[in-house]
Amino acid sequence: MPTRKPEHKSEKMSKPPSQSAKQDQLDAFRETPDGEYLTTDQGLRVVSTDDSLKAGVRGPTLLEDFHLREKIMRFDHERIPERVVHARGAGAHGHFQVYKSLSKYSKAAFLQDPSVKTPVFVRFSTVAGSRGSADAVRDVRGFAVKFYTTEGNFDLVGNNMPVFFIQDGIKFPDLIHAVKPNPRKEIPQAASAHDSFWDFISLTPETAHMVMWVMSDRALPRSYRMMEGFGVHTFRLIDAQGKARLVKWHWKPILGMSSLVWEEAQQINGKDPDFHRRDLWEAIESGNPAEYELGLQVIDENDALAFGFDLLDATKLLPEEVVPVERVGKMVLDRNPQNFFTEVEQAAFCVGNVVPGIDFTNDPLLQARLFSYLDTQITRLGGPNFAELPINRPIAPVHNNQHDGFARQTMNVGVANYLPNSLGKGFPKPATEKEGGYAHYAERIDGQTIRNRSDSFKDHFSQARLFLNSLSAVERGHVTDALSFELGHCERVPVRERVVNAILANIDAELAAAVASAIGVTVTSSAKAPTMRTGRKEEPLVTSPALSMVRGAHDSIRTRRIALLAAPGCNGGSLAAMKRALEKEGATVEIVSTALGTVASVDGKDPEAVRSLLGVASVMYDAVAVADGEASSATLAANADAVRFVQEAFRHCKAIAAIGKGSAVVGAAGIPEDGKSAGVVIGIKPDEISRNFITAIAQHRHWDREKVRSQLPSVRPPKR
Ligand code: HDE
Helix, strand or coil: CCCCCCCCCCCCCCCCCCHHHHHHHHHHHCCCCCCCCCCCCCCCCCCCCCEEEEEEEECCCCCCCCHHHHHHHHHHCCCCCCCCCCCEEEEEEEEECCCCCCCCCCHHHHHHCCCEEEEEEEEEEECCCCCCCCCCCCCEEEEEEEECCCCEEEEEEEEEECCCCCCCCHHHHHHHHCCCCCCCCCCCCCCCCCHHHHHHHHCHHHHHHHHHHCCCCCCEEEEEEEHHEECCCCCCEEECCCCCCEEEEEEECCCCCCCCCCHHHHEEEEEEECHHHHHHHHHHHHCCCCEEEEEEEEEEHHHHCCCCCCCCCCCCCEEEEEEEEEEEEEEEEEEECCCCCHHCCCCCCCCCCCCCCCCCCCCHHHHHHHHHHHHHHCCCCCCCCHHCCCEEECCCCCCCCCCCCCCCCCCCCCCCCCCCCCCCCCCCCCCCCCCCCCCCCCCCCCCCCCCCHHHHHCCHHHHHHHHHHCCCCHHHHHHHHHHHHHHHHCCCCCHHHHHHHHHHHCCCCHHHHHHHHCCCCCCCCCCCCCCCCCCCCCCCCCCHHCCCCCCCCCCCCCEEEEEEEEECCCCHHHHHHHHHHHHHHCCCEEECCCEEEEEEEEECCCCCEEEEECCHHHCCCEEEECCCCCHHHHHCCCCCCHHHHHHHHHHHHCCEEEEHHHHHHHHCCCCCCCCCCCEEEECHHHHHHHHHHHHHHHHHHHHHHHHHHHHHHCCCCCCC
């Protein structure tokens, strides 16, 4: 069993963490069997692990076989309860660094010095599905960051959407029961397209804004590396003078935002249920860290009600056009876990883990979370000692009188396990604020005990409308399609009717009408809710361009996955040139052929196929190109899998290229071979095609094609 390195008593909180502080701590627990003998948990060497101890070769197994009993006992108890929400996830290690001191806002030690790299562990997740569910479902994504600071752990447990379904945590069990599988049949898995979810939505108007987000492309991220993150609630930052400011936390992905299209996502869930987990893992393994900038919206403490809504209401966002997001630091995730269970499954994020300089607000959703995250670990991690697990252990020293309980590891020495004491000379002693003690912000509170909500929480539709109005026509079309899909799966007509009339009609008449006609119900309500103010000006903000995903840089193909289709008889030289050009831009390129291995070429430059058409599909790539060569093209054009590969890439609006004769495969897929369709690059000069192909891939999607999606010509027989 690995031995733990002792923590040094002399470790002072002010000492900057070594860059590897957390990694060193984790490494002390790692066990590598290289060159070692197999032993029992007691360290006894084992002679055989293949046969149980029996009375005679054909006789009964003996109870005396302690190795058998221990091995089976340990196996029987390998599973722990999955997270009640966010059960499916993936994690990575890295660090965080501020660009410059944030002392003007917060006294938190990890926000002071740009030369300090604070170790972090991040877990991304879906919400509704169970641990073995597929990654590319329509859902909110969790974005939980644990900062191992010198003053203790700070957990920023956020999502990839800036708002939430409900305003008060007391409704969380209702929301989650409604979205989780039907309690009788336990279906559907990891999906909100069912009656109970939409029944709850239709009767809970405060969900309207979040519903727009979940029905948008934000719920289908292309990668964890290409989505934003949000703290959702308003928190407080406290500076060294004790001055408090309100803050909204943001994470901005360096690669920009990208999404999947719905049909593609559904196919991915069959072809590669581990799509996002694999993407994160492979990017990091190939030396491409996942990177995000930390953004802050800092608001004056007195401005909680200055923007036409309540900053304590988690169903509202503060548009970036009203209060800009200041980019203050960068997080780099560059190390994969070495053991999923101990590092990812046992990670316990607690919203209540804060450090001096960061504090809470009275957001009633946040307040309920402060209880839940500590409480839930007792069942999930089997007792109160979960903070001792290596992944959860702070790098700041821990000294207190919280003792005992299941699986306690620390051996506290001494008899004075209480305070005040004289037997232990008064230690461990409480710290003053100056010595780094956490003092809660002294907010003045004056109120009556009441089970009710503030009037400032009553507007549920203005920001749902703001979000919808801020989307591009294509994005808006996707919201309509998603609602039509989801409600189309509701068996009960009254549920469909209520969503349309009680929720959608209040947001936008056109949206309600379009969805109603798709799901066979009628809009009977013409009462659109009034638009309330968002921002400082009296006239309502009509759009917030920052809410659309199509804005932003489209100039990089770094880490994009590209398939090059080739068959025997291809031109290997031009294909290799294209591969080199794409790889130079940071893309991952794979040659896909009718079989694995060397593909015979006409020019002696035989490419190596690392995938076969049987094993992959175009939904696993961002773009596809077809090799030159008469025989290769003829084979691929006659191969239904190859033709479908190209056709699906076209349906999903991805960049497509064909070198020379490769255009025949594009033609066989029913796509015009004139190279005039958006994002379809056809030609004979490899350099020029590669250049144009790179530009087309950087666009990520060529949405113009959506208009023709349903009219895509059927597959033409290949030209002979
Ligand atoms: Fe969570 N949430 N949540 N949640 N949540 C959990 O904690 C809960 C909410 C979020 O990767 C649980 O350790 C309540 C908002 C993430 O391990 C649990 C309420 C946001 C993760 C829990 C909310 C989140 C969780 C389940 C309403 C975005 C995964 C296991 C008051 C700001 C963390 C666990 C990880 C996990 C409760 C609402 C984000 C049960 C009661 C809002 C990213 O404690």
